[in-house]
Amino acid sequence: MKRSLFAIFLALFTLLGLAACANLEPGVTQQTKVYRDAPVEKSRLAINVRPKSRLYDSPQVLMYPFWVAQKMDNHMLVGRELARLFHQTWTGLDVFQTLAYDPQLVYRGPEQAISVARRAGADLVVVGIIPYLITGGSVDSTAITLQIRIYETKSGNLLLSMDQSARVNSKRTQDWILFSIETRLSDSPIAEAIASIAGDMAVPIKSWLPPTDEELGFADNSQAMTRNILASGGYGAGGQFGQGAMDARGMAAGLANGEGANNSLKLKVEFDFDSARIREESFGLLNELAKALKSDSLRGRKVVLAGHCDIVGTDEYNQKLSERRAASVKAYLTSKGGVDPGTIRTVGYGKSRPLVPNTSAANKQRNRRVEVSLDGQGGK
Known part of the structure; x- marks a missing residue:
């Protein structure tokens, strides 16, 4: 008797569980049917x-x-x-x-x-x-x-x-006395x-396709910018960037191993052609950066702005242009964004440190960037 009652309770419990994840066709005079998708x-x-x-x-x-x-x-x-x-x-x-x-x-x-x-x-x-x-x-x-x-x-x-x-698989109907389970194709x-x-x-x-902007460390809002800057470890602190540029193969290997490339904040700041004048469409991006630098997490922390160029032009030309563009971003942040100028150092790397190979217009745009990192050469 006890075994029979246990079997009935077990069947009812199973029925309730199946009813939650399958279609139930209850029956009063006939056997209840439970339909489960194959x-x-x-x-x-x-x-x-x-x-x-x-x-x-x-x-x-x-x-x-x-x-x-x-x-x-x-x-x-x-x-x-x-x-x-x-x-x-x-x-x-x-x-x-x-x-x-x-x-x-x-x-x-x-x-x-x-x-x-x-x-x-x-x-x-x-x-x-x-x-x-x-x-x-x-x-x-x-x-x-x-x-x-x-x-x-x-x-x-x-x-x-x-x-x-x-x-x-098409399975045979399973008969549980009180109900039956039918697999539905x-x-x-x-x-x-x-x-x-x-x-x-x-x-x-x-995982083999080109990395997204987010994977590479680009951001367009103050929260993501703050996160990437804090994860940078510090330019010149003996880390990756202090040891020289990572080439395309090294970057690919790092991403494949899950290391990521967002070891600094990357910004697609738009400048006029052959100029360090910031275009108006980038003002919103820099306003978000100013907000990040004045946040509780970064207020008073020293950072470095690094200018980078694509492959077009001579080494000397790109070096000077990258320095001027980094200085323009600092000027905007201090004059328009209210950031303390004493917390910002600028450097330029010309075209010596491409983030990705200069093989397409999209990649060249990624390489024409400004990077923001904690300054490993300075304290708070």
Whole structure:
């Protein structure tokens, strides 16, 4: 008797738990039914080849329709549709800034795909191979294995190789006497499986893509500015900047290891061309900086303003220009922002310390920056 009561209570407890995470169809004269959506069950993502360092320019990417290696009817149509679903997921996740998908292409091997992508002006080409596919629709189990390969078009090198499998199982009804559990398949389990795989594969790719402004230490509000300045450790204090510039490879390695590049505050202060005159659109940014320097955390702390330039111009020209621009920022902060001039020291580094390679207009803008750090050569 006690065992029977325990079994009934256990069943009721299980029913209440399932009702919280599934659809319940209660019954009075008939057995209560609990409907549970079939989950996507995946293997561990296998990364067979990966880049050694991060990119520093946003690549132009071309994606091919998937090649279904398994013999089946309309395999090319199936490959186009599955690639379209994969492309939609990556586009929604902003995996690549530019990711074009051409459903009319036919995959005939990596060499041909690389050649076509190169002629189209793409830096990378994404190809997908499906060696195993079972589509049960809304009535039976679905399973897929997907291999994604990303090649560089200029060299033809394989940069990234990933494999993963996914299943959406159709399970038999589980009868618990008082109620039954029925697994419910969606209208398109294969779409769920593809989207789930695409989401997993987006993670390692995003860690390889160019760093964001936030990762590099840029900020536009006083709270973030204060945080980055406090984390700087101090220019000239024997830290990274006191030892010389970090090159692009060193920066990439540091970011890959999770060290980050926001070891000082970076500001995109706009100046007139060939001038140290600050443009009006940067006044708001400097007002936020003044607010940060007068905050409880930084009030009275000595800081250094460092001017930097991009690669355009001679070393001597950029050195003098960076010094003048740093001095202009100090003048604004003290005259307009009310910051004590005794707490600010200025230096210029010209083009000797690029934050990122000068390989694009966006990167050159990042290098034309003013950095703010705690002054390691001075006290409070």
